[in-house]
Amino acid sequence: MEIKNDLFLRAARGEKTERTPVWLMRQAGRILKEYREVREKAGNFITLAKTPELAAEVTIQPVDILGVDAAIIFSDILVIPEAMGLPYEMVEAKGPVFPKVIETKDDILKLVLADPEDQLSYVLEAIDIVKKELAGRVPLIGFAGAPFTIFCYMIEGKGSKTFSKAKKMMFQHPELAHLLLDKITENTILYLKAQIKHGADLVQIFDSWAGILSPQQYRDFSLPYLKKIVDAIDEAPKTIFAKGAFFAREEIGKLNCDVVGLDWNMDISESRKLIPNKTLQGNMDPCVLYSDFSKIVSETKTMLKEFGSTKHIANLGHGVYPDTNPDSVRCFIDTVKSYSH
Amino acid sequence: MEIKNDLFLRAARGEKTERTPVWLMRQAGRILKEYREVREKAGNFITLAKTPELAAEVTIQPVDILGVDAAIIFSDILVIPEAMGLPYEMVEAKGPVFPKVIETKDDILKLVLADPEDQLSYVLEAIDIVKKELAGRVPLIGFAGAPFTIFCYMIEGKGSKTFSKAKKMMFQHPELAHLLLDKITENTILYLKAQIKHGADLVQIFDSWAGILSPQQYRDFSLPYLKKIVDAIDEAPKTIFAKGAFFAREEIGKLNCDVVGLDWNMDISESRKLIPNKTLQGNMDPCVLYSDFSKIVSETKTMLKEFGSTKHIANLGHGVYPDTNPDSVRCFIDTVKSYSH
Numbered sequence: 001m002e003i004k005n006d007l008f009l010r011a012a013r014g015e016k017t018e019r020t021p022v023w024l025m026r027q028a029g030r031i032l033k034e035y036r037e038v039r040e041k042a043g044n045f046i047t048l049a050k051t052p053e054l055a056a057e058v059t060i061q062p063v064d065i066l067g068v069d070a071a072i073i074f075s076d077i078l079v080i081p082e083a084m085g086l087p088y089e090m091v092e093a094k095g096p097v098f099p100k101v102i103e104t105k106d107d108i109l110k111l112v113l114a115d116p117e118d119q120l121s122y123v124l125e126a127i128d129i130v131k132k133e134l135a136g137r138v139p140l141i142g143f144a145g146a147p148f149t150i151f152c153y154m155i156e157g158k159g160s161k162t163f164s165k166a167k168k169m170m171f172q173h174p175e176l177a178h179l180l181l182d183k184i185t186e187n188t189i190l191y192l193k194a195q196i197k198h199g200a201d202l203v204q205i206f207d208s209w210a211g212i213l214s215p216q217q218y219r220d221f222s223l224p225y226l227k228k229i230v231d232a233i234d235e236a237p238k239t240i241f242a243k244g245a246f247f248a249r250e251e252i253g254k255l256n257c258d259v260v261g262l263d264w265n266m267d268i269s270e271s272r273k274l275i276p277n278k279t280l281q282g283n284m285d286p287c288v289l290y291s292d293f294s295k296i297v298s299e300t301k302t303m304l305k306e307f308g309s310t311k312h313i314a315n316l317g318h319g320v321y322p323d324t325n326p327d328s329v330r331c332f333i334d335t336v337k338s339y340s341h
Numbered sequence: 342m343e344i345k346n347d348l349f350l351r352a353a354r355g356e357k358t359e360r361t362p363v364w365l366m367r368q369a370g371r372i373l374k375e376y377r378e379v380r381e382k383a384g385n386f387i388t389l390a391k392t393p394e395l396a397a398e399v400t401i402q403p404v405d406i407l408g409v410d411a412a413i414i415f416s417d418i419l420v421i422p423e424a425m426g427l428p429y430e431m432v433e434a435k436g437p438v439f440p441k442v443i444e445t446k447d448d449i450l451k452l453v454l455a456d457p458e459d460q461l462s463y464v465l466e467a468i469d470i471v472k473k474e475l476a477g478r479v480p481l482i483g484f485a486g487a488p489f490t491i492f493c494y495m496i497e498g499k500g501s502k503t504f505s506k507a508k509k510m511m512f513q514h515p516e517l518a519h520l521l522l523d524k525i526t527e528n529t530i531l532y533l534k535a536q537i538k539h540g541a542d543l544v545q546i547f548d549s550w551a552g553i554l555s556p557q558q559y560r561d562f563s564l565p566y567l568k569k570i571v572d573a574i575d576e577a578p579k580t581i582f583a584k585g586a587f588f589a590r591e592e593i594g595k596l597n598c599d600v601v602g603l604d605w606n607m608d609i610s611e612s613r614k615l616i617p618n619k620t621l622q623g624n625m626d627p628c629v630l631y632s633d634f635s636k637i638v639s640e641t642k643t644m645l646k647e648f649g650s651t652k653h654i655a656n657l658g659h660g661v662y663p664d665t666n667p668d669s670v671r672c673f674i675d676t677v678k679s680y681s682h
Contacts, residue, residue, distance in 0.1 A: 159502075161500075161502070162627075162628075162659075162662065164627070164628055164662050164664075167626075167628035167631070168628060170628070171628055171629060171631045171632040171636065172631055172632065211585075213606075214605040214626050217626070244552075244606075246587055246588070246606070247587070247606055247608060265554075265555060265556070265585075265588055266588070267588060285555050285558070286503075286505070287505055287508035287509060287511070287512055288512060290505075290508070290509040290512045290513055291512040291513065292513070295512065318503075321503065321505050
């Protein structure tokens, strides 16, 4: 099906566009009262993510309500460990918790190579519904976690400031760490390919915990697996967003991907120099949206000027925070649309 | 009193030394069973920090047990908000919690300019005891939190991944944020001067949450206050450690301080270029100490080679993690001592 507003995809491919496209990470989420109503109906986050009709509904909400230039399938990066045999729970105000974590080689060997059409069919069905209901209005983004980030959760069992338990395995048993990273990578490739087959127009890989590694550790434990994934996928454009990995920008920029996401710590012109040939995505501090409208407008304009009018997809440098006023999000989006024109 | 092992101070001043000095952030802490015994006796962390004899005892432990080249006074960066009128509790496995936080201008106006000899006398008494008992064996480091980091806790009330509540005040009420930052800065200057008067041979400023700011926000909300502090103090050498502020290295390096701390994300040779004239401190990943001894030795040597033989104080890039084996810490320290000789 032809996509009517394809600004996002053209910008991802590096083409010149009439204006800068814009979307927000976590746009399908708690900032919208319409989302909270559906979430309430589902009962909890995981049920919402696993009910294709509801997941599809919240995926489309920000397209209608906020006017973003792309939808992103409502799901979670932790569906991959679950499909591999390691289920998790989402604990209110705490985040994901894995009742059982990976500790031994045996634990790793027991993990399966999931068939996305089977164990992850609920995501693919949601994509089917979204594509039908969007009817080509805007492109749909699929996504997965980077193997290193998924590894962190599978070992640590929950969020952490340091992920020192996960890193302990990297240092004490690097061969086990690589065995697990390989298994996650294989699963992720199949999963992203299936998302694209069902209609995802671009896939984004989130390396949310990249920032806890040293440059050398990142070279050893994350980059090779990112490379495997992007080299295995040529069916759609690919975005890599490695939060906190300022030290790896140049190397990420050399991978076979189309777009590189930046967080707000990363200086824009410096990042352009380090990643000269790719489209960049980002990177306003989500906290700017706590400001009054005039400040949101001026900060958004400053960002747009620094990125320039091509090879940029406007976004925040992180998921939008749940207590953000939707009117402030609209102010950001409208400023991008009118100012970049 | 003359200091017998003054390697640390000479390296801080940029002088050539026979070997690289070494100490660890959080060396007086849970890694040592001798510390845990004293902590048990005190009942809780805050009582331990407020009992000069016990604080002095745990300050000296790592000098005797680990053989570090400097002691650091056992205390907490949050004694400053407490002295200003905002007390906190230390909740086991959770960290510091402020029952009341700063929300209004009135809250800020009520905060006092503390007399360190009064409200913080317990820290100064601990320094007196340590200096007497160390009898010049090694230098003593005093410390305080950077105003921005203290500000984060006073607004947020507890640790946070994003400190979005604290940042909300920066964006919604920048004038209030600056008013509070100014008050914290004034308190910090008096406090550090008092520590030096009582015998601290160098003071370190910890900007633990620097990494949540954009380069411009850091210029607006942290650097000016760091500058005020280091410009106000010329009685002793000064170290600034801004964790995560890779983007501000060059600017920090231009401040009137002697040593700049690095975390393990920061590439050593790149940091040398950005901060050409100062001594650098750091920066091994604390998780390396989870490895076997041969890996600890090789990683330590790699770090020492990259820093070179002058203008370097060996340390980790963060506080040592509590579940680290003291023998692994000794392996790190002994490798620095023998290899850098």
